[in-house]
Amino acid sequence: MSGMMSGARSTAPIVRLTGIAKRFGDCHAVRDASLEVAAGEIHALVGENGAGKSTLMRILAGISPPDAGTIEVGGRDVTGWTTAQAIDASVGMVHQHFMLVPTLTIAENVILGREPMRGLAIDFARAEREVTAAAEKSGFRMNVRQLVRELSVGEQQRVEILKTLVRGARILILDEPTAVLSPPEVEELWRVLRALRDEGGTIILITHKLDEVAEISDTITVVREGRTVARFPTAGTSPASIARAMVGRDVVLAGDATIARRDERVVALAPALDVRHLVVSGEQRQRAVNDVSFTIQPREILGIAGVEGNGQSALIEAIAGLRSVESGEIFLDAADVTSMPVSDREERGLAHIPEDRHRRGLVLDYSIADNLILGRQRSYQRRGGMLDRTRILADARAAIAVADIRPSDPMMPARALSGGNQQKVVIARALARETRVLLAAQPTRGVDVGAIELIHARLRAARDSGAAILLVSAELSEILALSDRVAVMYGGRIVAIVPRSVASEEMLGPLMTGASA
Amino acid sequence: MSLALAFLAQTLRIAVPYLFAAAGGVLAERAGIISLTLEGFMLGGAFSAMLGSYWSGSPWIGALCGIAGGVALALLHAVSTIRFKADQVVSGIAINLLAVGLTRYFLKLVFDSSSNSLRVAGFSAGTSTGSLIGGLLHNPLIPFGLLIIPVVAWLLYRTPFGLRVRAVGEHPEAATTVGVSVKRVRYVAVALSGALAALGGAYLALDQHQFTDGMSAGRGFIALAAIIFGRWDPVRAGIACLFFAAAETLQIQLQGMQAIPSQFVQMIPYVLTIVALVGLVGRAMPPAALGRE
Structure with a gap:
């Protein structure tokens, strides 16, 4: 603890990774990565999804050993250490998927693995006292006896950070910490991280969001295809040059290029999708969607902003026909489809890009070609009931070319594709036949910057050819980049619908957290 | 009054093997290992307890041998499911079948019988009920059995091992990311479940002073039903055990009258388990990682 405590930013790196390599089966997650982090800085580790950032940091945190390379922390070679040793050496990691046990209390989660004892039993009184004290010191207000499953995502993240701090972490690794937070929660997180840095702590932030990098970091290291390819000081580096290093070529950044600009256009068409007073029940009998009404015109994208878990998933599933409706109506081109099965809705031109492509979007062990015909396999039937493989393969090759799916082998199992290419398969299938209404739920989640560009272009093209698109995204920047109108969902209700021209992060942020309009 | 006391005494005596097995099963299930194996652990425990008592002449040594037999089977199950990642249900069924086969084989080998062992030293004469307290203290495994539920509840909710x-x-x-060894916790939990369920089996053999083929007679499954009915909480599972035992006692006492066919009473634990599983008595939520790696 001693040397790291000093607030001075010394030049000697506190963390030095050299020539790290790690493979999982045939996949080289990390090939040759080297990283130097100075004490007392916020260091951003940026790169596309699947570039190997998380793997590299899991190696640093002792969760998996490297195949090659050395790890030094505080000048000591600690290559191949265990999680427990990393924790003892003040290295803590906040994972992208929280490592919290939902059925335990906050205090129990924090003390797990290093329980204070009284006799043979845990000293719960002391544990609760200590956890409460540590929480207050970091500016967190929480009841440590509350079960973690009752907490919001932002609160859970605070518990994760608390876990590492209570273990004495001075080097804190955060993996995509803002993915699930609303803008005010992100601000709160930045406040906590800056305070930690100012006390002499060192922070490594994994992210692929360039605006975050610019706002919070002191130094940037770029990871591409398992290699560390560039290192910049944040000051004086442009987002475009970071993006170029991430992707290896020039990219058009969402937000600064083509902001949708057609919201003033007066459209007098009949709505393609008309949702009236929709009520959908959730898991625990409460209303996941509570009296939601809106319409979408053809050639229009309605973006739904909101922190995840405010009813967006239930809304999309109800319109797609995957979840039954308690009351209210759904009209597709003036036809009531409220109680129609999925296949009939699809016949009428409804297409769906599901938010969880592994669970609902793809059969991972099927080939690309088979995934592309899922749901419309009957139209590939030959007389006698057999599938027409020749036509399936021909259509698949065409779709692969249009959607730029790589690798382009139609017999490749979907499992072997990167997240971005898997998503291209899902979108290619959704748009394969004439689409009147497209439900796009988190269309670019876990997808790299290059693929995001392509997916956004396809969504805009679908809109321009006449589709009505309902877009749900946790990324406010994506909503703002694509939508013609923006709705905000909070607590199962739509709390505001505004034209794109008046929507901004500053305006939408408070609405997303339930502050009234 | 004495009728009520006799009913209570008999209920407790019937409940003891359920309590042992359910207490052990709760530990294994809460650690994520399915406890279909309780039946096999009980049968193995009953047989090895009888054998230990037969060779040593002491029911105490018999009980210890029973524990050893249960732990041996449990470790076999633990190695196959934790070390070699075998499917827990398949391994559990195999363990149960193995226990049946092994006990039959050794019964034949040692006693040259396909139905029962010779009479061995046990804990109670198993004849008169006597006074309530006296009758219950006669077999020391009965107070142990009644205490095991609070002990396991304390272990699960108050100690580091239980938290883990x-x-x-x-x-x-x-758990892994905070340096807790998942495998070690699971090995210990499964071994404890083997030890406790085997004590339940040992109770059966030492109470009757002999081993009879298949003497666990589905009690391990009833204990599992009690765990599910008790929503994986040791105290609620213990209460479920007492309830199932009371139903069984009632059936025995009513046998003369033929009021309810005994088969219906025997169905009660299973019917209640289904009732619990479909959520009619509050949602039965198993541990999230139960049955997974």
Whole structure:
């Protein structure tokens, strides 16, 4: 603890990774990565999804050993250490998927693995006292006896950070910490991280969001295809040059290029999708969607902003026909489809890009070609009931070319594709036949910057050819980049619908957290 | 009055093997390992307890041998499911069949019988009920059995081991990231479940002073039903055991009258388990990582 405590930013790196390599089966997650982090800085580790950032940091945190390379922390070679040793050496990691046990209390989660004892039993009184004290010191207000499953995502993240701090972490690794937070929660997180840095702590932030990098970091290291390819000081580096290093070529950044600009256009068409007073029940009998009404015109994208878990998933599933409706109506081109099965809705031109492509979007062990015909396999039937493989393969090759799916082998199992290419398969299938209404739920989640560009272009093209698109995204920047109108969902209700021209992060942020309009 | 006391005494005596097995099963299940094996652990425990008592002449040594037999089977199950990642249900069924086969084989080998062992030293004469307290203290495994539920509840909710068991059964990766060894916690939990369920089996053999083929007679499954009915909480599972035992006692006492066919009474635990599973008595939520790696 001693040397790291000093607030001075010394030049000697506190963390030095050299020539790290790690493979999982045939996949080289990390090939040759080297990283130097100075004490007392916020260091951003940026790169596309699947570039190997998380793997590299899991190696640093002792969760998996490297195949090659050395790890030094505080000048000591600690290559191949265990999680427990990393924790003892003040290295803590906040994972992208929280490592919290939902059925335990906050205090129990924090003390797990290093329980204070009284006799043979845990000293719960002391544990609760200590956890409460540590929480207050970091500016967190929480009841440590509350079960973690009752907490919001932002609160859970605070518990994760608390876990590492209570273990004495001075080097804190955060993996995509803002993915699930609303803008005010992100601000709160930045406040906590800056305070930690100012006390002499060192922070490594994994992210692929360039605006975050610019706002919070002191130094940037770029990871591409398992290699560390560039290192910049944040000051004086442009987002475009970071993006170029991430992707290896020039990219058009969402937000600064083509902001949708057609919201003033007066459209007098009949709505393609008309949702009236929709009520959908959730898991625990409460209303996941509570009296939601809106319409979408053809050639229009309605973006739904909101922190995840405010009813967006239930809304999309109800319109797609995957979840039954308690009351209210759904009209597709003036036809009531409220109680129609999925296949009939699809016949009428409804297409769906599901938010969880592994669970609902793809059969991972099927080939690309088979995934592309899922749901419309009957139209590939030959007389006698057999599938027409020749036509399936021909259509698949065409779709692969249009959607730029790589690798382009139609017999490749979907499992072997990167997240971005898997998503291209899902979108290619959704748009394969004439689409009147497209439900796009988190269309670019876990997808790299290059693929995001392509997916956004396809969504805009679908809109321009006449589709009505309902877009749900946790990324406010994506909503703002694509939508013609923006709705905000909070607590199962739509709390505001505004034209794109008046929507901004500053305006939408408070609405997303339930502050009234 | 004496009728009520006799009813209570008999209920407790019937409940003891359920309580042991359910107490052990709760530990394994909360750690994420399915306890279909309780039946096999009980049968193995009953046989090895009888054998230990037969060779040593002491029911205490018999009980210890019973524990050893149960732990041996449990470790076999633990190695196959934790070390070699075998499917827990398949391994559990195999363990149960193995226990049946092994006990039959050794019964034949040692006693040259396909139905029962010779009479061995046991804990109670198993004849008169006597006074309530006296009758219950006659067999020391009865007070042990009644105490085991609070002991396991304390272990699960108040000790580091229990906290780790609960974490490992819900979110093993979370436990790993704070330096808790998931495998070690699971090995210990399964071994404890083997030891406790085997004590339940030992109770049967030492109470009757002999081993009879298949003498666990589905009690391990009833204990599992009690665990599910008790929503994986040791105290609620213990209450379920007492309830099932009371139903069984009632059936025995009513046998003369033929009021209810005994088969219906025997169905009660299973019917209640289904009732619990479909959520009619509050949602039965198993540990999230139960049955998974």
